[in-house]
Amino acid sequence: MRVEWALRLKGVEYEYIEEDIFNKTPLLLELNPVHKKVPVLIQGEKVILESFIILEYIDETWKQYPILPQDPYDRAMARFWAKVGEEKFLWDTCMAVWTQFEEEKEGYLKQAIESLQKIEEVLIKGKSKFFGGEKIGYLDIALGWISYWLPVWEEVGSMKIVDPILFPSITAWMENIRNHPVIKDKLPPRDKMVAYFQGRKKEIGASMAAARKG
Amino acid sequence: MRVEWALRLKGVEYEYIEEDIFNKTPLLLELNPVHKKVPVLIQGEKVILESFIILEYIDETWKQYPILPQDPYDRAMARFWAKVGEEKFLWDTCMAVWTQFEEEKEGYLKQAIESLQKIEEVLIKGKSKFFGGEKIGYLDIALGWISYWLPVWEEVGSMKIVDPILFPSITAWMENIRNHPVIKDKLPPRDKMVAYFQGRKKEIGASMAAARKG
Known part of the structure; x- marks a missing residue:
């Protein structure tokens, strides 16, 4: 996407x-x-x-509508937070959904929430509608899955990560992303996705548990 | 480095x-x-x-001496192989050094050699002294550890990955990297590094084994 x-x-x-x-x-x-x-x-x-x-x-x-910031330091920051989102936040979130062990799940959720707090701070500091300013940019695209997939996975994993009280800026940003004209009509039907990942959760959780034993 | x-x-x-x-x-x-x-x-x-x-x-x-290629596709390829080197080849190599289990070590070595074969092909296709052409570039810097650290780790892990018969281009490139004026006098003494990692291998291998049991 x-x-x-x-x-x-x-x-x-x-x-x-x-x-x-x-x-x-x-x-x-x-x-x-x-x-x-x-x-x-x-x-x-x-x-x-x-x-x-x-x-x-x-x-x-394609040079029109630049998605990375122009300043080298801003570019480095966008790349850095994209990487944190991918390698830490996305990873911990997925593991929390898939694991069959309650204690392990709590550990992943704790780490995911810690990462999201740092991402929330980036958004607060930027003081704008998107990470990229008033327009969607690289980091918005990189973290965009949070706006649509995270709520789906929260439902599949019976868990809550984006508490609107704890994450007001992320919550508002998620809404902005989901309503963006380029994104809005490209999102798959939510119910179908929840059902799909519920099926996958069983399989993946079981194979993860089996791999550990083996 | x-x-x-x-x-x-x-x-x-x-x-x-x-x-x-x-x-x-x-x-x-x-x-x-x-x-x-x-x-x-x-x-x-x-x-x-x-x-x-x-x-x-x-x-x-700093625009002097560009390290990334200028063409967008060449840039994408350099970034891609840097990522493969880091996330697959370096990972498998380190795991092969640290693990205490012989069977697991063989698996990591096999994967490492497969990745290196793909990297060798990139170098063969490029037909030049470095991945970046006749001058050192981004991918040479990203993979540069292979020229110095890999032989150290091969010694620490009592294993061989870069067989000069299987990897003639990588072998020549390693020599070119090690002899580059910018790199040559920045490399730490090899004996000291081997001793250091031999000490670490014991600790890390033991903690990896303990983590698995726990």
Whole structure:
């Protein structure tokens, strides 16, 4: 979705090809033999991999509507918080959803909330509608999953991370992201996603527990 | 070291402050409260974290001797292989050194060699002295640890990854990196490093085994 959002912000036409990440096509395995992951951006004969790398590529290739900040330090900060969101906050959130062990879940939730507090502070300091200012930028795209997927996963995991009292800025930002014209009509039906991840939770939780024993 | 190499390539003066990553100073914890990791680049009141992000910052701030390629696709490829080197090859290599379980070690070694084969192919395709062409660039800096640290770790782990017969291009490149004027006199004494990591291997291997049991 990050890639689609960036392309839409820039007004670049594209064709979207669906991949079931739990049942990958030979095309995906051929295009991304190292990680076997989506997203993959194909432009003519060029194949670009990894969502953050694709975002930088898009920003460097189509100059209209710059998504990264212009100042080197602001760029570094946007990249840093994107990485924290991905490697810490997203990771802890997913682990909290999937794990079958209550104590472990509490640990992941605690860490996730700590990361989100730091992200909330970034938003408070910026004093604007989005991380990127009054317009959506790189960090908004990188963290955008929080606005839509996090509530889905909170429901699937029977847990709460984004308490509106503790995270007023993030809560307002989530609403701004979900209502953005580029994003609004690209979100899949929520009920379908909840049902999908509820099914996956059982499978993944069981295989995680089995891997530990083995 | 990546940060030092980049600054030296650009001729930027800096002061180096040593951190023992196993016994971190309060300064480091204050500067990098999220990851508590080195490197940290301090420029006036600005604090920049994460080595790849610092490299981009350096390249955007001091324009002389560009380290990233100029073409967006080449930039994406350099970033992609840097990430593979870090998240797959470096990870598997370290795990192979630290683990106390022979079977697990074989698994990590196998994966490490598979990643290195892909990296070797990139170098072969490029047909030049460095990943960056005839001059050291971003990917050379990102993967530079292979030239010095990998042989140290191979010795500590009593293992071989870079077989010169299997990896002729990487082997030649390692020599080129180690002999580069910016790098040559910045490498710590090898014997001291081997002894240091031999000590660490015992500790880390034992704590990894204990964590698994717990």
